Amino acid sequence: MSLRHAMLGLLARGPASGYDLLKLFEISLANVWPATQSQVYAELGRLADADLVKVAAEGPRGRKEYAITDGGVAELRHWLTDVEPNRVGRSDMLLRVFFLDSVDHGQAREYLERQAVVAARSHQSLLGLRDVVAGSDPLKTYGRIALEYGLRLTSMQREWAEWAAGEIDRQPGT
């Protein structure tokens, strides 16, 4: 249940409304922890029930501004410092690789090549993002670190996919 912690993390930087949080998810967390409107508002209610956040102010158009409480800060810190067994992430892409022997060599190769292209594209868009934020408001250290992870990941993915495409050519059979 990390949506909760993502919201607490955002609120730790300052009060915000559900709508604000939604925008923050869109612009800064979209590639790490996407969240929909239904989720955000529902979780905000639960968070308030648990006294981890509270309504700090009510604005013009029914706007409710929430602020994190001391309990919320404690919960956030606990989540950040507690060692949890990080559960395995599912990977659609790798799952397909496992079953690539169900299609012919050409199709398998095509799949891997497409992965290389997708990874390269993601890499490019992250590079663009880095330039944008470098030019204006410099990213906070941790933002830069997270971005660097994306950069390294996509670059590794591209190399791997290219290697894999070559590898299946080298392989006897199929």
Place this chain on the structure above:
Amino acid sequence: MSLRHAMLGLLARGPASGYDLLKLFEISLANVWPATQSQVYAELGRLADADLVKVAAEGPRGRKEYAITDGGVAELRHWLTDVEPNRVGRSDMLLRVFFLDSVDHGQAREYLERQAVVAARSHQSLLGLRDVVAGSDPLKTYGRIALEYGLRLTSMQREWAEWAAGEIDRQPGT
């Protein structure tokens, strides 16, 4: 809904019971697409309703052996060759990095160092796995390719976490 395709992929290699599939998920797909018993049996029922698999034989202890049908093979191939916008994976680890500014420098550093250790450990266990399978039944090409991905990923994660830990030391503030 890729549980369905994972099961079709496994059944494409030969008939199996729900129990067999469960074991296969545990040993070969645990790190790519974990599945529980409830899910497997329920999905098997749905798959049979949709005529993508059928009961091929009934064994000793209520055992039902399922086989993939032509429709199932078609569905599997379609999934393997169809370009789908791969949805973003959530990352608990990266989410934490984003909010590391809510704790002090020492704790942030500790978190990143711990990530480096975890990655290194995963890397070692994959190396072990590779040696085991290399010694006995050689992995199929695609299994090797998927394993290589894990190896590269964990190695990249370790390097990145070490770099990140150093990086926050170099940073002014906190």
Place this chain on the structure above:
DNA sequence: AGCCTACATTCCACTGTTGACATGTCGCTA
């Protein structure tokens, strides 16, 4: 005045995932 867009919240139905519980068979061995 009428319309559009951005702001803003709430509710709902559906699917996917987890964990626990219930039930029963079969072969081994103390």
Place this chain on the structure above:
DNA sequence: TAGCGACATGTCAACAGTGGAATGTAGGCT
């Protein structure tokens, strides 16, 4: 023969995530 452990299937409640619809406000434009 009683009990254990591996085999084997089935069901249920709860929660997380997705997508869409309904509702309403306020400001700006034509």
